[in-house]
Structure formats: C-alpha cells, structure tokens
Amino acid sequence: xxxxxxxxxxxxxxxxxxxxxxxxxxxxxxxxxxxxxxxxxxxxxxxxxxxxxxxxxxxxxxxxxxxxxxxxxxxxxxxxxxxxxxxxxxxxxxxxxxxxxxxxxxxxxxxxxxxxxxxxxxxxxxxxxxxxxxxxxxxxxxxxxxxxxxxxxxxxxxxxxxxxxxxxxxxxxxxxxxxxxxxxxxxxxxxxxxxxxxxxxxxxxxxxxxxxxxxxxxxxxxxxxxxxxxxxxxxxxxxxxxxxxxxxxxxxxxxxxxxxxxxxxxxxxxxxxxxxxxxxxxxxxxx
Numbered sequence: 001x002x003x004x005x006x007x008x009x010x011x012x013x014x015x016x017x018x019x020x021x022x023x024x025x026x027x028x029x030x031x032x033x034x035x036x037x038x039x040x041x042x043x044x045x046x047x048x049x050x051x052x053x054x055x056x057x058x059x060x061x062x063x064x065x066x067x068x069x070x071x072x073x074x075x076x077x078x079x080x081x082x083x084x085x086x087x088x089x090x091x092x093x094x095x096x097x098x099x100x101x102x103x104x105x106x107x108x109x110x111x112x113x114x115x116x117x118x119x120x121x122x123x124x125x126x127x128x129x130x131x132x133x134x135x136x137x138x139x140x141x142x143x144x145x146x147x148x149x150x151x152x153x154x155x156x157x158x159x160x161x162x163x164x165x166x167x168x169x170x171x172x173x174x175x176x177x178x179x180x181x182x183x184x185x186x187x188x189x190x191x192x193x194x195x196x197x198x199x200x201x202x203x204x205x206x207x208x209x210x211x212x213x214x215x216x217x218x219x220x221x222x223x224x225x226x227x228x229x230x231x232x233x234x235x236x237x238x239x240x241x242x243x244x245x246x247x248x249x250x251x252x253x254x255x256x257x258x259x260x261x262x263x264x265x266x267x268x269x270x271x272x273x274x275x276x277x278x279x280x281x282x283x284x285x286x287x
Contacts, residue, residue, distance in 0.1 A: 003029065003066065014039070014052040015059055015074050022048040035213075036061065037206055040245050105136040106186040109176040111162050117142040125175065129162060132178075138189045145194050147173045150226075151186070153201040153210065154276050163280050167200075167228055179214070191218055200226045203235060204242055204273030205250035208260055216257050227263050228279065238272035246273070 003011070010024040019042060025033070030050065033039045038058045039050045052058045063069050113126040119140045127133055135141050143149075150168060152158040158178045168174055179186040190197055197219055201207035208225070215223045228234070255264050267273060 008069070008072075011058075011062065012074055014050075015055050017052070017055055019049045019051040022050060025050070033058075034249075035210070037202075037210075041249060042245075043248055103134075103136065104183065104185055105134055105138050106183070106189070107132050107134050107158070107178045109133065109158060109161055109178075110174065111165060112173060114147060114173055114175050115144060130159075132159065138185050139192070141189065143175055143193065143195065144173070147175050147195055148198055149190065149193075149195045150174050150176045150198045150200060151215065152176055152178055152276075153199075153207065157200065157276050157280060160280050166281065167226065167279060168198075187214060187218055190215070195222075197223045198226055199223060200276060202273065202276050203231060203238070203263065203267065205246045205253060205264075205267060207273075207276075208255055208264060209250065209253065212256055212260075223257075225257065225260055225263070227260075231263065231274070232266055234274045234278060235266050235270050235272050238270065238274035240272055242273040242275075243267070243271045 007025055007029060010020055013020050013024075022030070022041075030039070034041065034050070038052060038054075038061055040053050042049045042051060059074065108125060109127060109132045110125050113124050116123050116125055117140075118135075118137060125133055148169065152161070155178065157164065158176060161176050177186055197215060199211045199215055201211055211223070211225050216225075255261060
C-alpha cells in the first residue's frame with residue numbers, strides 16, 4: 001500500500017480534525033483506515049464524508065506504519081516541504097511513501113508466569129505491572145498447548161490486564177496478545193500454533209467484524225469472542241452515537257460465527273455499542 005503526496009495532504013486535514021470528502025482518499029487507504037477504526041463515516045443526505053475521532057491515535061498509527069511520515073511537521077504550513085517531498089520521491093520513485101515493516105512482531109503480556117520457547121530456548125514470560133514484552137522473532141515463538149491466547153484490541157485494556165482478571169477463565173494459563181502495531185504477524189503466528197484463541201474487543205458491529213475477518217476466518221472454531229455475563233446491562237447503557245455511525249456500513253452484516261448471534265441481536269435491539277475500556281476495574285487488581 002502506498003500514499004501519494006496529495007493523500008498525505010488529505011491525511012493532514014484529518015489530523016487537524018477536519019472532515020474530508022469520501023473521495024479524498026483512494027478506496028484501499030480509506031477502507032483500511034475505516035477497518036482499523038481510525039476513521040468514521042458521516043452521511044448527510046446522499047453525501048458521504050470521513051473524519052478521525054481520535055487524531056492522536058491516527059497520527060501514531062500512520063507514523064508506525066509509514067516510516068517516511070515520522071519526520072513530517074504536521075503543524076507547519078509547509079508540512080511537506082521540499083526536503084520531505086524529495087525524500088518521498090527517492091523512497092518510492094514517484095513522491096509516494098510505501099508501507100514498511102521496520103519492526104515485525106507483536107506484544108504479549110501476562111499476570112502469571114508463562115513458560116515458552118524462543119528459537120528453541122526455554123524462556124519465562126512474567127512481566128511486572130506496567131511492562132509488556134515484544135516478540136519480534138514470532139516465527140520461532142512457542143507456548144504450551146494448554147495456554148489460552150487472549151487477544152485484546154485496545155491498548156489501555158492490554159496495559160491494564162490485572163484490572164480485568166475477573167473477566168477471564170482461571171482454570172488455565174493465559175497469554176495476552178496485542179496486534180498493535182497493526183499487522184498480520186499475530187494472526188500468522190496463531191495459524192502456526194495449536195492454541196485456542198479468545199478475542200476481547202469492543203462490543204459493536206465493527207468489533208465483531210474485526211474478529212471475524214482477522215481471526216475467525218483463519219482459525220475457525222479455535223477462535224471465540226469474549227461475551228461477559230453482564231453485557232446486556234452494559235449495552236443498554238452504551239453509546240447510541242457509535243451505533244448510528246456504524247449502522248450504514250454494517251446494516252446488512254450478519255455474523256458468520258453463530259455463537260455471536262446473541263450479541264449481534266442485543267446490539268441491534270438496543271441500537272447501542274459498548275467500549276471494552278468500560279471493563280477496566282481498579283478494584284479488581286490482583287498482583
């Protein structure tokens with residue numbers, strides 16, 4: 001995937017909290033950012049536009065995926081000066097910047113010690129609170145088959161797993177993983193190992209779709225979606241705005257994983273969504 005100078009200029013408008021026309025980004029870039037929940041669609045009569053609900057997250061996301069964007073001064077009127085343009089041209093041959101992978105891998109976390117192997121050597125994953133481990137050589141990373149892999153979409157939830165211990169099963173070891181920075185490395189690793197996978201994401205139509213397209217599609221019944229016991233109560237007090245923003249895109253979407261039909265029906269019944277951050281419970285900290 002590549003970005004033209006014009007598209008970078010339009011991305012800058014998004015970072016300035018502006019709404020831009022639907023056609024301002026090419027279809028692949030636009031859909032990619034929408035799928036990653038970096039952009040939201042706004043519809044007025046027959047006209048569609050897009051905006052970034054969290055500009056800081058969007059900037060971080062773009063600069064992690066496109067190395068040549070890291071030196072840009074987005075606040076400058078000449079944010080893409082001659083030097084930047086020449087660097088982009090030298091990099092791609094046509095004033096475009098291409099998506100690169102400067103640091104492959106994914107992050108892992110755990111509140112209990114997990115035995116593992118890396119390149120055939122025994123290791124123990126036991127990070128202290130506030131520390132996460134990055135697995136770069138993921139193709140040679142192994143864990144015992146009884147370990148349940150728990151994928152967490154939101155970085156705040158991933159960082160504060162000890163405050164959500166009450167949500168997860170306590171009859172088997174748990175390894176928490178994050179696909180941040182966004183890539184297919186985590187999914188590819190999950191296809192290499194035999195472990196079960198539990199997905200903990202936002203309780204909305206976009207969250208269900210991320211689970212199904214990124215994980216269930218490739219792992220089948222080995223993957224499942226976390227549905228807390230109190231989700232009905234949580235959804236009944238959730239966000240109407242988020243539901244309305246997603247409705248046009250997902251109104252014809254039906255989960256392929258039949259285990260999610262009850263959650264899907266609750267979301268569409270209440271016309272509400274619920275963020276996974278709401279499950280962070282400071283009172284539940286167990287060291």
